[in-house]
Amino acid sequence: MKLEPPEKKRPPRRRSTARTGETRDEILTAALQQFAEYGFHGASLREISKRSGVPLSALHYHYGSKDGLFFAAVGQVFARLSEARLERLTALRRTETPLALEQLLEAFIRPTIELASAPEGPSFMRLQSRVYAENAPLSDQLTKLVLDATHPFRAALEEIMPEVPDAIRYRGYRIMVSSLSGVPVDPMYEQLAKRAALPRRKRDIEALIDLLVSYHAAGFRSLQQSAAAS
Amino acid sequence: MKLEPPEKKRPPRRRSTARTGETRDEILTAALQQFAEYGFHGASLREISKRSGVPLSALHYHYGSKDGLFFAAVGQVFARLSEARLERLTALRRTETPLALEQLLEAFIRPTIELASAPEGPSFMRLQSRVYAENAPLSDQLTKLVLDATHPFRAALEEIMPEVPDAIRYRGYRIMVSSLSGVPVDPMYEQLAKRAALPRRKRDIEALIDLLVSYHAAGFRSLQQSAAAS
DNA sequence: GTCTATAACCCGATAGAC
DNA sequence: GTCTATCGGGTTATAGAC
Numbered sequence: 001m002k003l004e005p006p007e008k009k010r011p012p013r014r015r016s017t018a019r020t021g022e023t024r025d026e027i028l029t030a031a032l033q034q035f036a037e038y039g040f041h042g043a044s045l046r047e048i049s050k051r052s053g054v055p056l057s058a059l060h061y062h063y064g065s066k067d068g069l070f071f072a073a074v075g076q077v078f079a080r081l082s083e084a085r086l087e088r089l090t091a092l093r094r095t096e097t098p099l100a101l102e103q104l105l106e107a108f109i110r111p112t113i114e115l116a117s118a119p120e121g122p123s124f125m126r127l128q129s130r131v132y133a134e135n136a137p138l139s140d141q142l143t144k145l146v147l148d149a150t151h152p153f154r155a156a157l158e159e160i161m162p163e164v165p166d167a168i169r170y171r172g173y174r175i176m177v178s179s180l181s182g183v184p185v186d187p188m189y190e191q192l193a194k195r196a197a198l199p200r201r202k203r204d205i206e207a208l209i210d211l212l213v214s215y216h217a218a219g220f221r222s223l224q225q226s227a228a229a230s
Numbered sequence: 231m232k233l234e235p236p237e238k239k240r241p242p243r244r245r246s247t248a249r250t251g252e253t254r255d256e257i258l259t260a261a262l263q264q265f266a267e268y269g270f271h272g273a274s275l276r277e278i279s280k281r282s283g284v285p286l287s288a289l290h291y292h293y294g295s296k297d298g299l300f301f302a303a304v305g306q307v308f309a310r311l312s313e314a315r316l317e318r319l320t321a322l323r324r325t326e327t328p329l330a331l332e333q334l335l336e337a338f339i340r341p342t343i344e345l346a347s348a349p350e351g352p353s354f355m356r357l358q359s360r361v362y363a364e365n366a367p368l369s370d371q372l373t374k375l376v377l378d379a380t381h382p383f384r385a386a387l388e389e390i391m392p393e394v395p396d397a398i399r400y401r402g403y404r405i406m407v408s409s410l411s412g413v414p415v416d417p418m419y420e421q422l423a424k425r426a427a428l429p430r431r432k433r434d435i436e437a438l439i440d441l442l443v444s445y446h447a448a449g450f451r452s453l454q455q456s457a458a459a460s
Numbered sequence: 461g462t463c464t465a466t467a468a469c470c471c472g473a474t475a476g477a478c
Numbered sequence: 479g480t481c482t483a484t485c486g487g488g489t490t491a492t493a494g495a496c
Contacts (some may be wrong), residue, residue, distance in 0.1 A: 041271035055481050133360045143417055167423040174419045178412030179405040187373055189404045193397045215449035222448035285463050
């Protein structure tokens with residue numbers, strides 16, 4: 001079916017000579033999309049090569065292997081998110097004493113939704129939700145990477161509700177995180193509500209953040225009440 | 231749901247000659263494990279063949295294709311879950327008037343956790359969380375299948391809080407569902423709390439169900455309050 | 461219905477010219 | 479650093495004997 005005659009299609013544009021950084025970025029962008037769309041196993045280096053216009057062997061040259069490329073792509077996403085979250089948490093620590101639950105949650109949630117609303121956002125989000133499901137040999141490393149980056153938030157949560165046992169607070173934390181990777185890009189929601197799961201208008205983005213913050217703040221408070229009652 | 235064509239109950243004989251239904255079940259069990267472990271693309275029919283002791287070509291004979299086998303395996307899981315949930319909802323409708331939020335949530339959540347706690351449960355849960363991330367050409371069909379099966383719950387939710395706009399109620403519903411596929415089998419939680427994400431002792435299972443019910447009940451009530459305030 | 465053998469294809473990785 | 483061509487091994491799917 002795909003009999004491609006030996007049509008010599010010389011690349012209309014440049015490609016050749018230097019600019020290593022730019023090539024690496026082009027690879028990473030295409031890789032991100034493909035991994036997000038098809039998962040680790042489903043994505044193919046050949047397709048990434050085609051989409052980025054970078055020859056297959058260059059992928060190996062720059063990132064060594066499929067694992068290496070995946071880790072680079074995912075790591076970049078997490079690094080960006082963690083940076084934005086930490087920035088907000090640090091700002092909070094300077095102005096707020098003590099920390100308020102809603103503001104802590106917003107510091108965590110807002111960067112997720114805002115990043116997701118950027119042009120490349122949907123890819124980011126799908127990739128993120130995939131990572132938790134993929135169990136390539138990489139997933140242990142990724143788990144550690146994510147846990148390290150999010151540690152300050154769990155510590156802050158403990159400050160706010162020290163009376164809630166660790167195991168239970170962690171449950172709440174994971175409920176919240178699951179909802180962040182699941183909710184923003186959600187085909188089921190889109191079909192239900194007949195609108196994009198991830199809003200584009202500034203006003204709707206704020207509304208979604210508010211919704212998530214108040215939902216989870218209420219959830220966490222219910223954990224506090226249970227702890228107090230026992 | 232059209233799950234079983236003709237069921238032939240032939241006498242007990244070991245591998246070779248007849249017993250179609252049993253062979254199909256063995257295939258399905260192995261397929262479930264492999265798809266859960268490696269995802270759609272990562273799983274291979276050869277490995278499923280080896281694990282089940284059924285020759286590769288028999289997989290195609292019985293299920294036609296990898297897609298067909300995947301759909302059969304996933305469909306079976308969803309059918310089981312939906313059945314258990316609907317049973318509880320129906321029982322609720324007979325005894326409760328009007329429906330209480332906590333009881334509705336429990337009717338939805340309990341079968342998930344109980345199924346997850348069965349021996350094959352972890353496979354089920356991983357498979358479920360994968361399905362939402364996989365976007366094989368199958369995902370549209372699966373989305374429709376799941377939405378149809380869960381419709382009575384969203385309808386009941388609307389009865390309980392008709393004043394909350396659909397789009398917002400759906401957000402809450404998806405937050406809850408995401409937390410169910412993400413939380414039970416959660417390597418991050420296991421690493422954090424240094425204990426299994428999915429408890430095995432009856433008492434701990436009940437505690438997890440209670441936690442999820444009260445967390446999400448509080449979340450939904452916060453949506454009600456926001457709706458009332460505007 | 462069961463099973464072996466193999467077709468047809470796609471993958472990740474690499475060699476080597478430029 | 480860039481690119482072509484190819485290797486070796488994996489995959490799904492099928493043909494055909496029993």
